[in-house]
Amino acid sequence: MRHIAIAGIGALALTLGACANKDKAVDTATSDVPATAPTGDADDEVDLVELPGAQADLIANAGSDTVYFATDESLLDGPAKATLAAQARWMLANPTVRASIEGHADERGTREYNLALGERRANAAKQYLMSQGVPESRLTTLSWGKERPVAVGSDESAWAQNRRAVTVVVR
Known part of the structure; x- marks a missing residue:
């Protein structure tokens, strides 16, 4: 036992x-x-491929998630429209995806001015996406003004990179 x-x-x-x-x-x-x-x-081994709906998939299929603007402008030029048209095609092919359009400005100008400019840029990109058939209910806007630069510097090269609107996949 x-x-x-x-x-x-x-x-x-x-x-x-x-x-x-x-x-x-x-x-x-x-x-x-x-x-x-x-x-x-x-x-x-797992093949690491981009998942549909991911930010990297948007960039891979639309060419870019960013459009750029001239100084003190929120008007879309030809290259910006082409990029947004490609983003719209991608969004229409991925109908469950939602996006936030984030507007940015360079370091020049007051905080308030740049927040308003970033908002105009985000709205311009949003309106163009909507004109291409993307439902408004899938798009939001946000302005960062000069608070989130991608390029640090006080020269035209840095300023040009910071004058932008970025489409961010938010699901």
Whole structure:
């Protein structure tokens, strides 16, 4: 009888130990093995492709998520319209996607002026997307003014990169 009790305790310990090891294998946050580590068999590896609806998919299929503006302007030029037309085609092909159009300005001007300019730029991009068939219900706008520059510097090159509207996939 004593041997059965010891065997039962041993079996229980092995079961609990196996469960603990299973939990460790699943918890990649505490594992030393990277979550994307190859398995060694090329057929078993996951192909990292862009998922439809993702920001990278928008960029890959529309060419860009950004349009640029002239100084103190919110009018769309030819290249901006072409980019937005491509974005509209992508959005129409992905009908569950929603987007926020974020307007930006360069560092010159007051905070208030640049917030208003960023809003006009975001609205210009939104209106163009809507003219291409994208429902208004899928689009929102936001102005960052000069608060989020992509290029730091006080020269025309930096300013030109910061005068923009960016289409951000928000789902």
